[in-house]
Structure formats: C-alpha cells, structure tokens
Amino acid sequence: MTRMKRWIAACRTGVLLGCGLLLTLPAIAQDVQPNFPVELDKKLAARASDVNEVTMNKTMLKFASQFLDSKDKDDAQAQRLIQNLNAIYVRSYEFSQPGQYTPEDLQTIRRQFLGPDWNPMVKVRSKKGEGDTDVYVKMVGNEVKGMFVLDAEPKELDMVYISGSIRPEDLKELSGSFGVPNLNLQKSPTKESK
Amino acid sequence: MVEFGEKMQDSEKDGFDPELEAMFEQELRATLQAGPAPDGFADRVLARVDALPRHEPLSWPLRAIRNPVVRGAIAAALLLSVGVGGYFEHKRERQIAGEHARQQVLLALRITSSTLQDVRSKVDGDTTNQQDAN
Numbered sequence: 308m309t310r311m312k313r314w315i316a317a318c319r320t321g322v323l324l325g326c327g328l329l330l331t332l333p334a335i336a337q338d339v340q341p342n343f344p345v346e347l348d349k350k351l352a353a354r355a356s357d358v359n360e361v362t363m364n365k366t367m368l369k370f371a372s373q374f375l376d377s378k379d380k381d382d383a384q385a386q387r388l389i390q391n392l393n394a395i396y397v398r399s400y401e402f403s404q405p406g407q408y409t410p411e412d413l414q415t416i417r418r419q420f421l422g423p424d425w426n427p428m429v430k431v432r433s434k435k436g437e438g439d440t441d442v443y444v445k446m447v448g449n450e451v452k453g454m455f456v457l458d459a460e461p462k463e464l465d466m467v468y469i470s471g472s473i474r475p476e477d478l479k480e481l482s483g484s485f486g487v488p489n490l491n492l493q494k495s496p497t498k499e500s501k
Numbered sequence: 502m503v504e505f506g507e508k509m510q511d512s513e514k515d516g517f518d519p520e521l522e523a524m525f526e527q528e529l530r531a532t533l534q535a536g537p538a539p540d541g542f543a544d545r546v547l548a549r550v551d552a553l554p555r556h557e558p559l560s561w562p563l564r565a566i567r568n569p570v571v572r573g574a575i576a577a578a579l580l581l582s583v584g585v586g587g588y589f590e591h592k593r594e595r596q597i598a599g600e601h602a603r604q605q606v607l608l609a610l611r612i613t614s615s616t617l618q619d620v621r622s623k624v625d626g627d628t629t630n631q632q633d634a635n
Contacts, residue, residue, distance in 0.1 A: 361609040363602070371602035382603070385610050397609045399616075431623045440623045458616045458623075465616045467609075481614050 347415055348398060351408060357401035365393045384480060392471035405461035413439060413459055420455050
C-alpha cells in the first residue's frame with residue numbers, strides 16, 4: 308500500500324514537473340527562437356541570386372566573442388555589441404530582377420512582430436511596395452530587448468533580427484561601422500514615399 | 502630375457518605369478534641402472550653443438566624492446582603522442598570554427614550596419630520630402 312502511494316506521489320511530481328517544463332519552454336524559446344518565418348525564408352532564398360544568411364544564437368555569439376581580437380577596431384566593437392545579445396539573425400537576399408517578392412510576403416514577415424512587446428519605430432512605405440522599411444523594437448519595461456529591421460528594395464530584401472539588450476548608443480555605433488561608410492544624411496538621395 | 506618373455510606368456514594364461522613379478526622388477530632395475538657413457542660421447546656431443554649454426558647476437562633495439570621498462574616507456578610515449586596529437590587537432594578545429602564564427606558575427610553586424618544606414622537614408626529622404634511638400 309505504501310509502495311502504491313509512493314508510486315502515485317512520484318507520478319504526480321513527474322506530471323507537475325512536465326507541465327512546468329512545458330509552460331516554461333515557450334517563454335525561454337521566445338527569446339531565442341528567430342522570428343523569421345522559415346518557409347518564407349526558403350522561398351525567398353530560392354528566388355534570390357545572392358543570399359546571405361547568418362544565424363547566431365547566444366552560445367555561438369559567446370564562442371565567437373572568444374575569437375574576436377580586442378586590439379582590432381571592428382572586432383572590439385563587435386565584442387562590445389554582442390556581449391548582451393541573445394541572438395542575431397540576418398537574412399539578406401539580392402534578386403536579379405524586381406518583383407521576386409510580393410507585398411504579401413512582406414506582410415507575412417511583419418505579422419511576426421504584432422505582439423504586445425513589439426513597437427513599430429520606423430515605417431516607410433513606397434508606392435509600389437518595393438521600397439518599404441520597417442523597424443520594430445521590442446520593449447520590456449524601459450529596456451530595448453530586441454530589434455527587427457526589414458528593408459525592402461526592388462532587387463534586395465534585408466531582414467535583421469537582434470534579440471537581447473540593445474542600448475541606443477549600440478545602434479549609433481552600429482550604423483557607419485564595420486566597413487560601412489557613415490552617410491551624410493543631408494545629402495542622401497530622396498526617395499519617393501507615401 | 503627370453504625366459505622372462507616365456508614366463509609372461511605363461512602368466513597371461515595362469516594369472517598372477519609372484520616369481521614373474523620378482524623377475525620383472527629385477528629386469529627393470531637392470532635396465533634403469535645408470536651406466537657409464539660410451540667412449541667419446543661427450544666429444545661427439547660437443548662436436549655436434551659446434552656444428553650447429555650460430556645465432557647472431559640481438560641488435561640493441563631488439564634487446565631493448567625485450568625490456569619491460571622500455572616496453573612500458575614506449576607504450577606511455579605512444580599514448581602521450583596520441584593524446585597530444587588529439588589535443589592539438591581539437592585545438593586546430595576549434596580555431597577554425599572560432600574563426601568562422603567570428604567572420605559570421607562580423608558579417609551579421611556589417612549587414613545590420615548597412616541595413617541601418619539604408620533605413621536612416623530612407624527616413625531622412627522621407628522627412629526631406631515632407632519638408633519640401635510643406
């Protein structure tokens with residue numbers, strides 16, 4: 308009888324632990340899983356003439372940071388930027404001709420960031436839907452915990468998803484770094500937009 | 502001896518014979534009794550030994566390998582070299598993977614940087630357009 312009771316108690320504990328784990332996992336995964344719709348990824352990659360895909364989770368970022376040279380300017384900057392990040396997912400597609408993605412494709416991507424934590428920060432829309440830009444920021448409390456950038460050009464589509472703590476100075480540091488010249492924004496070409 | 506053989510044949514017919522047993526024992530003693538070696542036996546043996554092909558003395562590596570201490574040392578050295586080789590191979594692979602990861606991070610940040618630049622230019626363009634319209 309005592310044996311039976313022990314067995315029932317063990318089963319109950321197991322079930323409770325299992326339920327707890329099942330409830331916790333999505334919460335953990337939410338921060339780590341990419342918000343890119345994988346199927347669309349493949350579809351776009353198949354149409355693109357040039358694809359750049361980078362997927363780095365926290366473990367990979369930590370590993371990579373060990374090999375960044377703190378004496379090198381770019382490496383040191385990268386080291387500083389990634390230290391508080393959970394993941395970086397980059398998808399950059401270049402197409403040989405326009406019309407390789409549809410406004411519906413962009414809408415599918417945007418739908419991933421309609422959650423309560425995500426706030427649209429920048430929204431630029433072109434007439435043909437081929438020069439759209441979106442920047443979504445994930446705010447938790449007063450802290451930026453994630454950022455998603457969607458930049459659509461007629462022959463290029465870039466998506467960047469950064470998960471983790473991002474400080475405004477990090478963003479400032481990012482633009483105009485890593486070999487990308489800082490644009491003189493006053494002289495930048497104006498684009499037709501709504 | 503002939504007599505012993507005859508007696509043996511008889512005993513096979515009649516069964517146990519104490520006389521025969523005594524005779525057998527006597528015969529056995531006489532046969533097993535150590536006698537002097539024939540003349541020149543030792544010389545002949547030595548001559549045959551000399552005639553045998555001589556073995557070459559073992560070379561020092563072979564002699565050394567028979568030593569258990571040397572064998573142990575060789576085994577330890579082999580194990581050590583395998584271990585050290587494995588460690589350096591692992592280190593080399595880790596270095597390659599690390600360099601790849603580093604390149605990936607830099608590529609990701611480069612694309613991010615470039616994308617943010619595009620966004621800035623678009624936002625700026627949008628603002629300029631709006632100002633022009635006003």
